[in-house]
Amino acid sequence: MGLVLALLTFAALAAIPLFPDLVGGPATITLFARMILYAIAAVSLNLILGYGGLVSFGHAAYLGLGGYTVGILYAHFISGSPFLGLIPGTNQLLVTVPAAMLVSGLFALAIGALSLRTTGVQFIMITLAFAQMVFFLFVSLKVYGGDDGLIVRRPNVLFDLNLRDTTTMYYIGLVALAAYVWLVARIVRSRFGRVLTGLRQNERRMAAIGISTYRYKLVAFVIAGMGAGLAGALMANLQRFVSPDMLAWTKSGELMIMVILGGAGSLIGPIWGAIALVGMETALAGWTEHWQFWLGPILICIVLFARGGLYGFVASLLKRDGR
Amino acid sequence: MTLVLEQLLNGVQLGVMLFMLAAGLTLIFGIMGVINLAHGSLFMVGAYAAAVTAAQTGSFLLALVAGLAAAGVLGMVIEFVVLRRLYARDHLDQVLATFGLILFFNQSIILIFGRQPMFVNIPPAFQGAVELLPGVPYPIYRLVIIAVGILVALGLWVLITRTRIGMLVRAGATNREMVRALGVDIRLLYTVVFGLGALLAGLAGIMAGPLTSVQVGMGEQILILTFVVVVIGGIGSVRGAVFGALLVGVVDTMLRAFLPGFLRTMMAGSEADALGAGLSSMGVYLLMALVLLLRPKGLFPAHG
Numbered sequence: 001m002g003l004v005l006a007l008l009t010f011a012a013l014a015a016i017p018l019f020p021d022l023v024g025g026p027a028t029i030t031l032f033a034r035m036i037l038y039a040i041a042a043v044s045l046n047l048i049l050g051y052g053g054l055v056s057f058g059h060a061a062y063l064g065l066g067g068y069t070v071g072i073l074y075a076h077f078i079s080g081s082p083f084l085g086l087i088p089g090t091n092q093l094l095v096t097v098p099a100a101m102l103v104s105g106l107f108a109l110a111i112g113a114l115s116l117r118t119t120g121v122q123f124i125m126i127t128l129a130f131a132q133m134v135f136f137l138f139v140s141l142k143v144y145g146g147d148d149g150l151i152v153r154r155p156n157v158l159f160d161l162n163l164r165d166t167t168t169m170y171y172i173g174l175v176a177l178a179a180y181v182w183l184v185a186r187i188v189r190s191r192f193g194r195v196l197t198g199l200r201q202n203e204r205r206m207a208a209i210g211i212s213t214y215r216y217k218l219v220a221f222v223i224a225g226m227g228a229g230l231a232g233a234l235m236a237n238l239q240r241f242v243s244p245d246m247l248a249w250t251k252s253g254e255l256m257i258m259v260i261l262g263g264a265g266s267l268i269g270p271i272w273g274a275i276a277l278v279g280m281e282t283a284l285a286g287w288t289e290h291w292q293f294w295l296g297p298i299l300i301c302i303v304l305f306a307r308g309g310l311y312g313f314v315a316s317l318l319k320r321d322g323r
Numbered sequence: 324m325t326l327v328l329e330q331l332l333n334g335v336q337l338g339v340m341l342f343m344l345a346a347g348l349t350l351i352f353g354i355m356g357v358i359n360l361a362h363g364s365l366f367m368v369g370a371y372a373a374a375v376t377a378a379q380t381g382s383f384l385l386a387l388v389a390g391l392a393a394a395g396v397l398g399m400v401i402e403f404v405v406l407r408r409l410y411a412r413d414h415l416d417q418v419l420a421t422f423g424l425i426l427f428f429n430q431s432i433i434l435i436f437g438r439q440p441m442f443v444n445i446p447p448a449f450q451g452a453v454e455l456l457p458g459v460p461y462p463i464y465r466l467v468i469i470a471v472g473i474l475v476a477l478g479l480w481v482l483i484t485r486t487r488i489g490m491l492v493r494a495g496a497t498n499r500e501m502v503r504a505l506g507v508d509i510r511l512l513y514t515v516v517f518g519l520g521a522l523l524a525g526l527a528g529i530m531a532g533p534l535t536s537v538q539v540g541m542g543e544q545i546l547i548l549t550f551v552v553v554v555i556g557g558i559g560s561v562r563g564a565v566f567g568a569l570l571v572g573v574v575d576t577m578l579r580a581f582l583p584g585f586l587r588t589m590m591a592g593s594e595a596d597a598l599g600a601g602l603s604s605m606g607v608y609l610l611m612a613l614v615l616l617l618r619p620k621g622l623f624p625a626h627g
Contacts, residue, residue, distance in 0.1 A: 117616075122619075140597055142597040253418075292427070
């Protein structure tokens with residue numbers, strides 16, 4: 001059933017740009033592209049949050065680091081001066097995206113190595129605090145725009161594709177999402193994934209059977225950070241703008257809500273969650289300026305009453321029909 | 324030298340403020356096992372209620388009462404409506420639900436008072452400065468804050484170590500289930516502890532008003548710093564909150580005051596200022612990382 005739902009989801013997502021009129025005109029393709037990119041970030045967070053049970057409250061940091069990698073490489077590409085006098089700037093997507101994932105991964109390695117020494121509520125607070133540290137770092141970097149952020153005047157170059165075209169960006173995002181979901185699916189089914197799930201259920205027991213749990217958690221943390229970096233790099237290309245807003249702590253909260261809303265620990269639930277939350281925010285924002293006034297209570301109700309998220313809800317419906 | 328003394332006192336004053344928030348947060352976590360992100364909202368609501376009352380009536384005493392009442396009542400409402408349902412849930416649900424509360428409260432404040440920050444005058448009785456040492460004037464109001472903080476810390480110490488409620492609080496922090504099994508009305512204890520935490524957060528907000536502008540988002544700024552304090556001090560430990568708060572307050576203030584000047588001896592002025600500001604914002608987080616490397620459970624772990 002999981003496979004069928006996943007294929008259906010991707011088929012529907014692939015078909016959306018073909019029928020722009022059905023979804024409210026070509027302008028909404030940008031909105032859908034944003035949903036797709038947030039979905040990548042949510043799926044990556046789900047790997048540690050949903051499967052591993054690691055409540056990271058700083059996931060937006062890796063999103064922002066990915067975005068800033070693209071932005072900073074572009075700024076140096078335009079100015080011609082290499083970054084730190086060593087690394088030349090570039091606007092090639094095939095270079096910037098791996099670079100973004102590398103940067104996010106390295107930060108995740110450093111932050112994870114420290115944070116994973118703790119568990120429970122301390123881990124939540126520490127990941128949040130480290131994300132704030134990265135946030136303040138970029139706010140203070142006046143060279144790269146500081147508070148105001150950094151404009152990426154032209155999107156990166158990928159072969160002869162026109163990345164200014166949102167439909168093209170949408171499909172690039174979708175391919176990236178599919179690739180990352182495939183990777184996560186492989187991970188979850190592997191021995192590594194089994195250990196990760198076991199860690200969520202009972203870490204002490206996993207340690208007792210001779211598994212060094214710290215290493216598993218750290219590797220998962222880095223893979224998740226790299227996924228968020230990928231999402232951030234593509235987002236910088238879609239919006240042609242990066243700012244500290246991308247790594248604000250509220251963004252981390254939103255990513256967590258996407259995972260919970262869609263269904264933590266399910267492969268494609270977070271994709272639904274990202275679409276639902278971004279859609280809900282856009283709808284509320286179009287209706288009233290004070291949309292957070294309504295979003296807050298909605299979130300509380302989701303947490304209090306919707307166990308298992310959208311995916312759990314659909315899965316239980318399908319099971320009932322099957323009987 | 325006089326500047327160092329002045330900044331040291333400023334650091335202690337920030338530390339005292341952080342302590343009032345951290346004590347509530349750490350007690351609530353220690354007793355109920357709840358992580359309450361909306362603690363910063365109580366700080367904000369206390370500040371707003373006091374600011375509005377002070378602007379309307381001009382009386383600092385009334386403002387104090389209004390701020391405490393607003394924070395206390397709101398705290399009880401939050402506990403009754405939302406948090407009570409979250410005691411048995413995992414931390415993730417608690418974080419998300421209280422995150423929803425923050426969005427709601429921030430937007431409510433914007434709806435009622437607008438986005439413009441409000442400014443509060445220092446109460447007339449505490450205006451001016453005194454000379455601590457010959458040639459070292461220091462604002463009276465900041466000294467008052469430090470004094471209030473010391474009184475609160477002493478009061479909490481007496482409450483926790485010398486009274487029956489304090490005994491129950493200590494027992495609850497050690498083993499919640501056992502306290503309940505012995506026939507203590509744990510719900511009442513929860514309400515008392517939560518109300519106390521809310522009042523302290525509100526008090527900190529009221530006192531912060533005249534020093535910084537009262538604005539939306541002030542709660543989260545200080546909340547995250549409070550987290551750092553709680554983690555450094557050890558979760559659930561009031562003693563840890565005292566030391567953690569003073570450490571964070573002094574380190575943060577000292578870095579902000581002296582790092583840009585120090586950097587300016589090495590590089591251009593404007594760059595040094597920007598980098599100094601950034602590095603000093605990061606300083607307390609680096610401090611936290613350092614503490615965690617040496618003591619993963621904080622400096623004064625509450626249990627074992």
